[in-house]
Amino acid sequence: MIEANKLKLGLFVSLSTFMLITGLLILGLSDIFEQKYEFFTVFDESVQGLEKGAPIKYKGVTIGQVTKISVWKARYVRVDMEYEPDAVFSSTIANKTRQDKIMAVHEFLQDEVKEGLRCNIEISSLATGLKFIELNHIDHSRKLEVKVDIEDKQGYVPAMKSLLSGAITNFDKTLTNIAKVDYEGIGIEAKMALINLNKILADPNIQKVLLHSNQMILDVSATVKKLDGKIDEIRLVELQKQMTSIMKQTNDSLDKTFKNINTSLYGLTSQVNTSVGKFNSTMDLMQAEVKNAKISETTAVARKALDKTATAVDKVELEATAALKQAKVFLADLHKMEGDIHAAIKSVEAAGGSMAGLRGDFTATLKRFKVTLDSIKSFVDYLEKDPSSLIRGKAE
Amino acid sequence: MLSPIVQALIRAGSSTENFWKRSIQTFWFIGEVTSALWHTLQNPKKARWREILYYMDMCGREAFQIVSLICFLMGLILGFQSAVQMQKFGASIFVADLVGLSILRELGPMMVAIICAGRAGSAFAAEIGTMKVNEEIDAMVTMGINPTKILITPKIIALCLVMPMLTIVGDFFGVIGGMVVGVVQLDLPMQVYLDRSALVLFPSDVIEGLIKCIVFSILIGGVGCLRGIQSNPDAQGVGRAATSAVLSGIFLIVLSDALMTMIFTVWRM
Structure with a gap:
C-alpha cells in the first residue's frame, strides 16, 4: 500500500516553506513593498566599479541603491538611484501618506542640494574595486561640482568630481609637463659644461693652484696636529689675544710708517725738484757765460755738450717723474692693503668668539696672517731705513 | 561464416536501428509526459495525490538529513578554502559573499x-523496471490504463514540489556552514x-x-522513469537501468x- 507519512511530510513542507519565506524577507523581498524615491545624478568621469545594486550612503548610512547606469548625452554617465524615505527620516514621516512622504523627501533633497549635498563615487573595497555612491555635503569653495545642463532638475542631485580622478588628472598633467622638458638639450649642455670644466681643470695654473692648495692643506693639517697636541683652549685664547694685540701694534706702526714714507717721499720729491731747479739755473748760468765768452769756435762744442747734458737732464727728470708715479701707485696699493688688513683684523676679532669650533682653521689663518704681516713689517722697516730704495732699487 | x-x-546497422528506436521512444516519452503533466495541471483534482504525497515523502522528507549535512559541509568546505585565500588579502568578510552566492545560485x-x-x-528506474519485468505495465496497457499518468506523472510532480523545498533547506545549511567558518576561523562576529x-x-x-532545481527535478524524474521503461525485462536490466538513471x-x-x-x-546583465 502506497502511503506517505503525512505528519513528517507536513513538518518538512512547513519547515522548508518557512525557511523560504524568512530567507526571502531577510534578503530584501520586503523592499518590493517599500515606497521609494527615485533621483539621479550625472558624472563626467568613468564610473568603473559602480554596478547596478551598489549601495547609496548618506553620511555612511546605507539608504538605497543604484537602479540604472547609462550613458547620457554621449559624454556623461547618468546614474539612477532610489532610496526608501523611511530609511532617511523614519520618525518624522511615519504616519504620512505615500504622496506626502515623496513630497517630504523631494523638499528635503532640494534643501540639502542648496546646502551643498552632492553625490560622490567612493571606493568600497580596494581588493574588489567595487564602488558606491556617497551623499555628502561639500564646501562650495572647492568648485569640484560636475557642470551639466539639466533641463528637468526634478530629482537631480549634482555630482562631485572624485578626489581620486582629480589626483590622477593632476598627476597626468605633471607627467605631461615633465615630458615637455628637453632632456636631450639639457644633456648636451651638461656635456658641454663638463667638457669646458675639464678644460679649465686641465689648465696648468689650476693644477698649480690645486697642488698648492693641497700642499697648503697638508701643511695646515700638520700644523693643526702639532697645535692640537700642544695648544690647549686657554693657550689658544691667550695666543689669540696676543696675536690681536700684535696686529694692533703692527697696524699702528704701519700707520706711522706710511706717514713717514709719505713725509720722506714728499721731502725726496721736493729735494729732487730743487736739485733739478738748481741744475737748470746752473745750466742757464753756463749758457749765459758761454754767450758772454763769445768763443765761436767753442760754441759748437759747447752746444753739443749742452745738448747732451740737456738730454741727460731730461732723461733724469723723466725717470724721476716715473719713479714718483710708481711710488704714488705703490703708496695707494699700500693704503688699499691697509684697508684689507683692517678688515681682516676686524673679521678675525669678530670670529674670535666662535673660535672653539674652527680652532684649526683659525690658527692656520692667523699664522698665515702673521707671516704676511711680518713680511710687510720687514718691507716697511726697510723702506723706513732707506726710502730712496724705491727709486734706486734694493742695495746689493 | 560472415566476413568481419x-x-x-x-553491428553498425543494429546500433543505428537501436539508437533510432530509443530516440523515437525518448521523444514519445517526452510527448507522453508533457501531455500527462499538462492534463494534470488542467485538472488538479484528477491528480493522483496519494502517490504524489508518497513520493514527496520518499524523495523529500527522507532526504532532508542527507541534504542538510551535505550542504552544510559544502558551505563549510567552501568557506574554509576561500577563507585561507582571502585572509591573505585582508578580505575575510568576502567569504560571506562567495559562500552565499555560490550556494544560492x-x-x-x-x-x-x-x-x-x-x-x-x-528508485524510479528500479521501480518501473521491476514492474516491466513483472509485465505490470503491459497489463495496464491491456486494461486501457495510461501508465504514464499512473506511474510517471506523480513522480515528476512530487519531485517538482519537493526539490525546491530541499533546495531551500540546502541553501540555509550551506550559508550556516560558511558562517561557522567565518565565526570560528576568521573571528567575524555572527551578526556581521x-x-x-x-x-x-x-x-x-x-x-x-x-x-x-525545478528544471533539475523534471530531468531527474523524467530520465529515471525513462530508463525504467527502457530497461531489459530481467534482473540485470533493472540494475543497469538504475545505474544509467543516476x-x-x-x-x-x-x-x-x-x-x-x-x-x-546574460539576463542579469
Whole structure:
C-alpha cells in the first residue's frame, strides 16, 4: 500500500516553506513593498566599479541603491538611484501618506542640494574595486561640482568630481609637463659644461693652484696636529689675544710708517725738484757765460755738450717723474692693503668668539696672517731705513 | 561464416536501428509526459495525490538529513578554502559573499539535484523496471490504463514540489556552514557575517536557484522513469537501468546547469 507519512511530510513542507519565506524577507523581498524615491545624478568621469545594486550612503548610512547606469548625452554617465524615505527620516514621516512622504523627501533633497549635498563615487573595497555612491555635503569653495545642463532638475542631485580622478588628472598633467622638458638639450649642455670644466681643470695654473692648495692643506693639517697636541683652549685664547694685540701694534706702526714714507717721499720729491731747479739755473748760468765768452769756435762744442747734458737732464727728470708715479701707485696699493688688513683684523676679532669650533682653521689663518704681516713689517722697516730704495732699487 | 566487414556493418546497422528506436521512444516519452503533466495541471483534482504525497515523502522528507549535512559541509568546505585565500588579502568578510552566492545560485540546487538523482532517480528506474519485468505495465496497457499518468506523472510532480523545498533547506545549511567558518576561523562576529550575507544576497538569487532545481527535478524524474521503461525485462536490466538513471541524471543536471547559468548571467546583465 502506497502511503506517505503525512505528519513528517507536513513538518518538512512547513519547515522548508518557512525557511523560504524568512530567507526571502531577510534578503530584501520586503523592499518590493517599500515606497521609494527615485533621483539621479550625472558624472563626467568613468564610473568603473559602480554596478547596478551598489549601495547609496548618506553620511555612511546605507539608504538605497543604484537602479540604472547609462550613458547620457554621449559624454556623461547618468546614474539612477532610489532610496526608501523611511530609511532617511523614519520618525518624522511615519504616519504620512505615500504622496506626502515623496513630497517630504523631494523638499528635503532640494534643501540639502542648496546646502551643498552632492553625490560622490567612493571606493568600497580596494581588493574588489567595487564602488558606491556617497551623499555628502561639500564646501562650495572647492568648485569640484560636475557642470551639466539639466533641463528637468526634478530629482537631480549634482555630482562631485572624485578626489581620486582629480589626483590622477593632476598627476597626468605633471607627467605631461615633465615630458615637455628637453632632456636631450639639457644633456648636451651638461656635456658641454663638463667638457669646458675639464678644460679649465686641465689648465696648468689650476693644477698649480690645486697642488698648492693641497700642499697648503697638508701643511695646515700638520700644523693643526702639532697645535692640537700642544695648544690647549686657554693657550689658544691667550695666543689669540696676543696675536690681536700684535696686529694692533703692527697696524699702528704701519700707520706711522706710511706717514713717514709719505713725509720722506714728499721731502725726496721736493729735494729732487730743487736739485733739478738748481741744475737748470746752473745750466742757464753756463749758457749765459758761454754767450758772454763769445768763443765761436767753442760754441759748437759747447752746444753739443749742452745738448747732451740737456738730454741727460731730461732723461733724469723723466725717470724721476716715473719713479714718483710708481711710488704714488705703490703708496695707494699700500693704503688699499691697509684697508684689507683692517678688515681682516676686524673679521678675525669678530670670529674670535666662535673660535672653539674652527680652532684649526683659525690658527692656520692667523699664522698665515702673521707671516704676511711680518713680511710687510720687514718691507716697511726697510723702506723706513732707506726710502730712496724705491727709486734706486734694493742695495746689493 | 560472415566476413568481419559484413559483421561490422551488421553491428553498425543494429546500433543505428537501436539508437533510432530509443530516440523515437525518448521523444514519445517526452510527448507522453508533457501531455500527462499538462492534463494534470488542467485538472488538479484528477491528480493522483496519494502517490504524489508518497513520493514527496520518499524523495523529500527522507532526504532532508542527507541534504542538510551535505550542504552544510559544502558551505563549510567552501568557506574554509576561500577563507585561507582571502585572509591573505585582508578580505575575510568576502567569504560571506562567495559562500552565499555560490550556494544560492549554484551549489545548493546542484547538490540537492545530485542527491535526488542518486536517491529518487535510481528508485524510479528500479521501480518501473521491476514492474516491466513483472509485465505490470503491459497489463495496464491491456486494461486501457495510461501508465504514464499512473506511474510517471506523480513522480515528476512530487519531485517538482519537493526539490525546491530541499533546495531551500540546502541553501540555509550551506550559508550556516560558511558562517561557522567565518565565526570560528576568521573571528567575524555572527551578526556581521549575517548582515554581509543579507547585503550581497538578493531574492533573485534564491529564485534563480529554485528555477534551476525545478528544471533539475523534471530531468531527474523524467530520465529515471525513462530508463525504467527502457530497461531489459530481467534482473540485470533493472540494475543497469538504475545505474544509467543516476549517471544520465547527473550528466543532464550539469549540462542544464551550465546552460542556465549562461542564460541567467546574460539576463542579469
